Amino acid sequence: xxxxxxxxxxxxxxxxxxxxxxxxxxxxxxxxxxxxxxxxxxxxxxxxxxxxxxxxxxxxxxxxxxxxxx
Numbered sequence: 001x002x003x004x005x006x007x008x009x010x011x012x013x014x015x016x017x018x019x020x021x022x023x024x025x026x027x028x029x030x031x032x033x034x035x036x037x038x039x040x041x042x043x044x045x046x047x048x049x050x051x052x053x054x055x056x057x058x059x060x061x062x063x064x065x066x067x068x069x070x
Contacts, residue, residue, distance in 0.1 A: 004062055011057030018050035 021043040024031065031038040 007057045007061050011054045011061075014050045014054035014057060018047055018054060021046040021050065 023029070024043050025040060025047070031043070
């Protein structure tokens with residue numbers, strides 16, 4: 001698999017997950033797994049983590065490597 005394709009796809013997936021959690025926070029949607037109601041703090045953490053992963057994936061695309069070293 002080509003690295004450019006992988007980075008674009010993974011960045012887009014993490015971006016969509018981030019958007020879903022952000023929408024949950026904005027609209028106050030509940031999330032229930034079995035009988036457990038997931039607190040909003042989990043979505044705040046998920047937004048931070050997935051936004052960082054999406055940004056990292058897009059920054060690592062060839063041609064963007066001069067912006068972030070590491």
